[in-house]
Amino acid sequence: MIFIGKCPYRISLLGGGSDLDWFVEDECFGNSIGFSLAKYSYTVINKKDKNSKIGMLNYSSRETYSEIDEIAHPLIRESLRYLKINNLIEMNSYGFASGGGGLGGSSSFCISFLAALNKAFNLNIANKELAHICSEIEINILGKPIGRQDQYISSLGGINALLYKPKGHVEILNLSKNHIEAIKLVSDELILIPSLRTRSADKVLHNFKNSNKAKESLKDIRSICENFLKTNKSINELYDLLNHSIKESWEIKRKMSNVMDLELENQFNIINQIPNNWIRLIGAGSGGYFLLSSKVDINEALSFLSNKDIKALKVELSKEGISACVV
Structure with missing residues (x-):
């Protein structure tokens, strides 16, 4: 069996920048409005047999690994570590745009990978929690100076208004x-x-x-x-x-x-x-x-x-x- 995770990119309309953790901590809150774009990141996973000694990861580069610590790609490595996935996998990723395009590409990729792992290993993690996990990996574990709107707008789908609070708390606001x-x-x-x-x-x-x-x-x-x-x-x-x-x-x-x-x-x-x-x-x-x-x-x-x-x-x-x- 293979497991496919899919996550849209996002368009931010208002409030971008006020979702940055350092800004929220200093100014008490941030807010933003955006929607998910009908363009997607896909991650395909195959669980390797327990007797396998090598896992394979294919994205814009290709690498093999036998231990999580050997993985060069930071989002893949830390996602596996965060979810405590020690089973070797074979992974392939595909997307409309890479990171650096302004569409939340890095977060979309990470979430599609987390979604595939969630399905493959029956973790039963809700979409909003996957957005939180992705945020924690990118911001607090890898130290990226980014905000939290990419992960949540992509994960939730449709049109969303979000309220950002200190300590990484994110609330979905009701829109009329x-x-x-x-x-x-x-x-x-x-x-x-x-x-x-x-x-x-x-x-x-x-x-x-x-x-x-x-x-x-x-x-x-x-x-x-x-x-x-x-x-x-x-x-x-x-x-x-x-x-x-x-x-x-x-x-x-x-x-x-x-x-x-x-x-x-x-x-x-x-x-x-x-x-x-x-x-x-x-x-x-x-x-x-x-x-x-x-x-x-x-x-x-x-x-x-x-x-x-x-x-x-x-x-x-x-x-x-x-x-x-x-x-």
Whole structure:
């Protein structure tokens, strides 16, 4: 039997950065809104026979191991260690985007791996707990200076608003029907455009931590998200407010250190020829994907980009979070 773990990537709309543990500890809370993307990481696992002496791991590289400590890939090694999986495995992974794209790729990969292990070894761990485990592995065990929204938005599936509290506690907030419908309207107009540059979110976010100006900017970004969550208006009014809020948050973020440079600004200016509500980089910045909210028909916008030799795709919201199956 083989066991397949599947986890979507994610799109963050508001509040990104306020999910960082150091910010939450200093400022008491953070919040964010996002949704899972209909693009996925897949991890396929085969449990090796008890007499086997070598396990095999195939991702962007290939390695073999006989003991967990020998594994070079940190997420694979620490996932096996955290779940106390001593049984040797054969693993293959596949995905839409690697880490560094701004879509939560590293977390999506890790969660798909955890989901496959959960299924293969009958651990019966709930999806929200898998998100927590992934967060603990990435943040507290491996010391990555990232936040917790990637793991939870990917794991839960659909549209989610999250509240981040000290000591790694994350709560799912209730969204009104009008808020959900407004977010769906916005998501229907989105296009993903690769900047053709990957970057280490760790390096970008590490710079944020050491900047007092960045902390103040993150407080402003959090307030914009909080205001949207607390606003009680019609769907169309919330649609307008959400677009305005995303644009306002981006204008704050793009002024932060290392988010944009000349090459990215040039790409931004080409994309900006399409009539739009806003354009922003997803994730920590400095590369990855641009997200465009088009005011014109999606196909017209895609055609324009294609004529500029820019590959792009329409964003599709995924209703599903983590899943796993046996074949």
